[in-house]
Amino acid sequence: MKHIKKDSQNPTLKDFNDWIIRHTQNGDIKRWLEGVEFGTSNIQEIWKKLHKDSKSWNSLRTTLLEEQGFLCCYCGCSLNFEEVRNEKAEILVRTVTVEHLKSKEKDDHQKLIFDYENLLACDKNCNQNRGNEELTVNPLEYDSVIQIELKKETEIKAGKETIKRTKTSKSLILLDSQNIDIKKDINTLDLNRADLKIARGRLLDEIESYAVEYYEKYKEDISRIELEGKFCKRLNGKYKAFAFVSDWYITKEY
Numbered sequence: 036m037k038h039i040k041k042d043s044q045n046p047t048l049k050d051f052n053d054w055i056i057r058h059t060q061n062g063d064i065k066r067w068l069e070g071v072e073f074g075t076s077n078i079q080e081i082w083k084k085l086h087k088d089s090k091s092w093n094s095l096r097t098t099l100l101e102e103q104g105f106l107c108c109y110c111g112c113s114l115n116f117e118e119v120r121n122e123k124a125e126i127l128v129r130t131v132t133v134e135h136l137k138s139k140e141k142d143d144h145q146k147l148i149f150d151y152e153n154l155l156a157c158d159k160n161c162n163q164n165r166g167n168e169e170l171t172v173n174p175l176e177y178d179s180v181i182q183i184e185l186k187k188e189t190e191i192k193a194g195k196e197t198i199k200r201t202k203t204s205k206s207l208i209l210l211d212s213q214n215i216d217i218k219k220d221i222n223t224l225d226l227n228r229a230d231l232k233i234a235r236g237r238l239l240d241e242i243e244s245y246a247v248e249y250y251e252k253y254k255e256d257i258s259r260i261e262l263e264g265k266f267c268k269r270l271n272g273k274y275k276a277f278a279f280v281s282d283w284y285i286t287k288e289y
């Protein structure tokens with residue numbers, strides 16, 4: 036999980052903000068916000084109104100994606116408007132959904148339905164896994180995010196041929212926490228499912244091979260700045276998928 040800094044002043048949010056002003060100063064949303072018609076079915080209807088207005092809906096999603104470097108607020112997978120698959124049909128980029136940090140289904144939080152500070156970009160898996168559970172971990176709080184620990188596990192796999200058994204080691208990265216509530220959140224969000232452990236491990240393997248190649252080429256260890264530039268920085272506004280792994284690797288190794 037990567038720490039997210041919100042910027043409600045981002046100019047790309049203009050159409051979203053205009054929509055909020057238009058709909059909350061009069062009409063049914065205003066009446067709803069004043070507490071006339073609370074209820075789960077109503078909240079879905081209210082949310083759909085924003086969804087149906089493509090200009091404001093895209094303004095919100097674009098701003099969230101840019102803010103988060105096109106990564107899911109929980110698992111860190113790559114996000115965009117459309118799903119992207121490679122030739123092996125593996126999903127490289129997942130479709131963005133909008134997540135309410137404080138669930139819009141809960142009575143106390145219903146008024147935060149359009150509060151930008153409460154909205155995050157998230158993939159469908161994390162959004163569904165989270166459901167209406169209250170989470171302790173909060174991607175907007177640095178002190179909370181750093182309580183998630185990464186642990187490297189190595190999986191030894193035998194080669195495909197039975198006679199010539201070649202061993203290839205692949206890293207898997209597990210998430211854990213000393214904080215029992217955050218540990219529970221990791222389970223709620225299912226952040227240790229196989230595809231995520233493998234994807235995080237793949238990035239770690241990529242970083243390690245890059246460091247080895249660098250050493251072989253220049254006969255000296257790669258610097259932290261060099262690794263940061265290659266694996267932690269945004270490129271065209273986007274972080275590498277699971278970039279929190281590179282952040283962790285770089286602070287851990289030096």
Ligand SMILES: [Zn+2]
Nearest residue numbers: 107110158161
């Ligand atoms: Zn996710």
